Amino acid sequence: MDVVVATLGTEPQVVTLALDILLSRGYPIAEVAVVHTEPSALGDALQRLRAEEAHYAGRRPAIAFRYVPVRDEQRFPSDIVSEEDAALLLRVLYREVAAQKRARRRVHLCIAGGRKVMAAYGMAVAQLLLDEEDRVWHLLSPPHLLQSRQMHAGADRVVLVPVPVLRWSLLPSTLWELLLWDDPYGAIQRQREVRDRLRRRMLSEFWRELTTAERQVALALARSGGSNQELELVPKCSGRPVLIANWG
Numbered sequence: 001m002d003v004v005v006a007t008l009g010t011e012p013q014v015v016t017l018a019l020d021i022l023l024s025r026g027y028p029i030a031e032v033a034v035v036h037t038e039p040s041a042l043g044d045a046l047q048r049l050r051a052e053e054a055h056y057a058g059r060r061p062a063i064a065f066r067y068v069p070v071r072d073e074q075r076f077p078s079d080i081v082s083e084e085d086a087a088l089l090l091r092v093l094y095r096e097v098a099a100q101k102r103a104r105r106r107v108h109l110c111i112a113g114g115r116k117v118m119a120a121y122g123m124a125v126a127q128l129l130l131d132e133e134d135r136v137w138h139l140l141s142p143p144h145l146l147q148s149r150q151m152h153a154g155a156d157r158v159v160l161v162p163v164p165v166l167r168w169s170l171l172p173s174t175l176w177e178l179l180l181w182d183d184p185y186g187a188i189q190r191q192r193e194v195r196d197r198l199r200r201r202m203l204s205e206f207w208r209e210l211t212t213a214e215r216q217v218a219l220a221l222a223r224s225g226g227s228n229q230e231l232e233l234v235p236k237c238s239g240r241p242v243l244i245a246n247w248g
Contacts, residue, residue: 001061002105003100004022005100006112007112015034037069040078068096080115090121101131106133107129108134109135140160
């Protein structure tokens, strides 16, 4: 089962235009989770999206719309204009995507709607949580189409482009460790710890492969401020293949 997680601004058609293209490509979308700020700042965007729900309800499988407010007990910002607003946005996006991944759904993260900061924080969440099966999408459309506010259009008039993601979680086991967290900042710290642990393991393996003479050379270089490049060349002293280690 696939789910679309879409950020929303004042142009609700970016959600339906992207959804139509994904459906035309055969993705089995079952739910659309719309992440939005306080409704009074969105004009009629939420009302127009709700009016489209009937258009998708008759499909098989039926597509359910769910609305995810950027809010907590103290804050429900009408715009993302402060560090506190941005931190709240990150937490909401992270928790929504993490919940979908725990449910083992393929996530289509659409970052075309809303402020640029929503796209930026969406990419941070994608780097933390998405795997090779998931997708991040941006929508390209002619200005007149957005100005017309059409909720649906021919595929030749709209382009849905994949956004490459440089993932922080390189191993599936690391991703599942991060999914244990509901706090993105805790997940980021955990990811750093995992990365540092992998780095120390690599250095340990590098050290075990060195001969006694090579270790003496490496220690001398390290104590005298030798560069990474010089340390990487140590195994060449005996004509063995180079072992790469980052000592920085």
